[in-house]
Amino acid sequence: MKANGSTKTGNRILTRDNLKVLQKMESESVELIYIDPPFNTGRVQKRPRLRTVRDEAGDRTGFGGRRYRTEAITTKGENNGYHDQFDDFLGFLRPRLEEAYRILAPEGSLFFHIDYREVHYCKVMLDEIFSNGGTVSGRDCFQNEIIWAYDYGARSKKRWPAKHDNILWYTKDPKRYTFNLDESDRIPYMAPGLVGAEKASRGKTPTDVWWHTIVSPTGKEKTGYATQKPLGVLERIVKVHSKPGDTVLDFFAGSGTTGEAAAKHGRRFVLVDRNADAVKIMKRRLAAYLR
Incomplete structure (x- = not known):
């Protein structure tokens, strides 16, 4: 686990095949896993x-x-960029997710970010993995399907344009897991006049539909990485589903958004990606947290 050396903070960016990294990690050693794997779109993502x-x-x-x-x-x-196409997408994912289940701490959570093309196949597979040979029900370990909704990009003239991603939330234990809702950011009421001034000024906690813009192509947050996800989405996951001092793992780390969200809120991160451009971006973006 020291492909790029260790750091004073324990934060790590590892440049390897993620399956090999996962196989060497200790069981039940990570409190939160978020992954945003390739979506198997068949396109070059750039x-x-x-x-x-x-x-x-x-x-x-x-x-x-x-x-x-x-x-x-x-x-x-x-x-x-990368060519986002697999002959056997589930065959690629399954051994990595089986290792992720083993690594996940007893009260830990896995967040699996995918799109509408593959989400139903992946959910069935995760139900099987989290059943752990029948000791628990994987369906009970499934807590939410979060819809990340945004409104940006081209609009199809032949069907309703797809403007959302799916994020599946699973817990190692169906009844005992970290969920600190009070740590969540709050969002505006859609009809503030109906709830009164006090509630309107405080806002409300989110539901399972998260409206959040994509990373602006011209904004300060952008890194240039093809599939970069917004910091706000990852901060919400990190703050609610982990505690300060916990370890957060992302083994399809890309631009390193998970690492920044973890470090900003006092968590350690382990990021894995074999793409040289991704690692270069992460090292630059997270330099302050690697010293």
Whole structure:
């Protein structure tokens, strides 16, 4: 477990095949696991990098009526995308999720982030894994399907456009698990006039539908990684489903959002990704927490 060396804080970024890392981790050693694996979309996942250049014939208008054009930025050797397609997607995931179950602490939670194409197959598989040979019911270990809803991007003219991801929440024990709802951020009431000024000013706790924007392509949060997830979504998971000092594991770590959410709130993180571009981004993003 010391592929890149250990740190004073215990935070680690490991560059290896995640299955090999998981197989070497101690049983029941991690309190919270969040993973955002490839979605098996069949596409190359890559986020383009753009810049604006002053051009009177350009496609954008800026301050003072000045015209600009947008152009893609390419850097020699840069490749922060990946081909998101598997011949046997569940066969790829299953041994990794079986190890994740073994590693999960008795009161721990697993959050599995996927999309509508694969969620039903993955849920059946997780029900089987969390049944643990029949000692408990995997269906009882399933707590919620969280819908992360956003409203960004193209809109299909042939069907209702898909603007959500699915996050499955499972607990090692169906009755005993960490859930600190008071630590959650609060959201506005949709009809504040119906609840009174005091409640409206305080806001309400979220439901299983989480409205949260994607990472803005031009915002400060963006890292340039193709499938980066918003910090706000991961902070909610970390704060409610773990305690300060706990260890948070993400073995499809990508841009490192899980690590930042964990470190900001006093948790240790273990991040695993074999993609060199992902590791480079994580090391830069999380440098302050690795010293």
